[in-house]
Amino acid sequence: MDSSDTHIKQPGSQEDAFQISGVSVRPGETREIYLKVSESFLSTPIQIPVTVIRGMKAGPTAFVVAAVHGDEINGVDIVRRLIFDMDHHQLAGTLIAVPVVNIPGFLSQSRYLPYHRDLNRFFPGKRVGNNAEMIADRFFREIVLKCDFGIDLHTAASGRVNLPHVRGDMRNSKVRALARAFGAKILIHHQGVAGSLRREATEAGVPTILFEAGETGKFSNRVSIEGLRGVLNVMSKMKMWPKHELKRPPFQVIVKSSDWIRARKGGILDLNVRPGDLIYEGDAIGSILNPFGRTVTRIQSKLTGIAIGVTSAPITVPGTAVVHVAKLKKALALVERSVRQTRSRKNLRKKLKRKG
Numbered sequence: 001m002d003s004s005d006t007h008i009k010q011p012g013s014q015e016d017a018f019q020i021s022g023v024s025v026r027p028g029e030t031r032e033i034y035l036k037v038s039e040s041f042l043s044t045p046i047q048i049p050v051t052v053i054r055g056m057k058a059g060p061t062a063f064v065v066a067a068v069h070g071d072e073i074n075g076v077d078i079v080r081r082l083i084f085d086m087d088h089h090q091l092a093g094t095l096i097a098v099p100v101v102n103i104p105g106f107l108s109q110s111r112y113l114p115y116h117r118d119l120n121r122f123f124p125g126k127r128v129g130n131n132a133e134m135i136a137d138r139f140f141r142e143i144v145l146k147c148d149f150g151i152d153l154h155t156a157a158s159g160r161v162n163l164p165h166v167r168g169d170m171r172n173s174k175v176r177a178l179a180r181a182f183g184a185k186i187l188i189h190h191q192g193v194a195g196s197l198r199r200e201a202t203e204a205g206v207p208t209i210l211f212e213a214g215e216t217g218k219f220s221n222r223v224s225i226e227g228l229r230g231v232l233n234v235m236s237k238m239k240m241w242p243k244h245e246l247k248r249p250p251f252q253v254i255v256k257s258s259d260w261i262r263a264r265k266g267g268i269l270d271l272n273v274r275p276g277d278l279i280y281e282g283d284a285i286g287s288i289l290n291p292f293g294r295t296v297t298r299i300q301s302k303l304t305g306i307a308i309g310v311t312s313a314p315i316t317v318p319g320t321a322v323v324h325v326a327k328l329k330k331a332l333a334l335v336e337r338s339v340r341q342t343r344s345r346k347n348l349r350k351k352l353k354r355k356g
Ligand SMILES: [Zn+2]
Pocket: 069, 072, 154, 155
């Protein structure tokens, strides 16, 4: 049965018959639902696994989704941990947890749907259109439009590693509040490209943020812990989850502009920058070597800011993106102070260890 045409969004309501794909979920219940979005070459259904958890108490409805890009799987682990942590007595409202949105991409460990289509460029989709548009439409109507807000979990693209950060349209006060609550150090203001889940959901009245952390094809325990904590922070802020000890970041800045430092030469990359490092204009951040091990050129930063993304590939051609820098101007002093404090705390701990 297709309930999507009859369901009317009732934000914050605790209506008894909350439905996804024709399956009802009542307060205090958890349902594991397969949402059919397409069909494979084998005539079998393409189904998205959806866990709907309804609290005993009334509250908002939220989606937390991962793997819209099929190879960005760290969010799969975050969603798994989130489902494990939920409890009907503590949860207020309805949590829709989707560990994998892009099923064909996940099965082939690719960012894309078949025909090299990026699902995250096709929202809100079309009822009748190409394969990507129809999957996007089904997901958007069955999940997104039933929610009051959402969180979309991504990782860096293939061959890159990111500093965990949150992206969203910070001009939108609801998006900004979600982003701030998440608790990441860096919040990047960008409304998102047309057709992306977070942009289209926000424009449809469902404020949505994106968490970007880690690498493709991998689980990182550190990223999973930070991601789970962030999701629970947001749920707590939205009164879906009991207030817990919010671990605030040492600093939090909204970055409006970022740019890549690119290689000018081909060769082997020796890079001295890690995600989270502060970089100043003119800094030597690495070298490019020829196969004999001789330096072809040194890479100088033309930017001042914090490294939010770094290539994980050890080779370059002219134009290869090497370091993604969130530009800092007014906030630079704040970040410098915080980095200095963290360094002196670490040094103190080392000294105490040596003495002890
Ligand atoms: Zn992505």
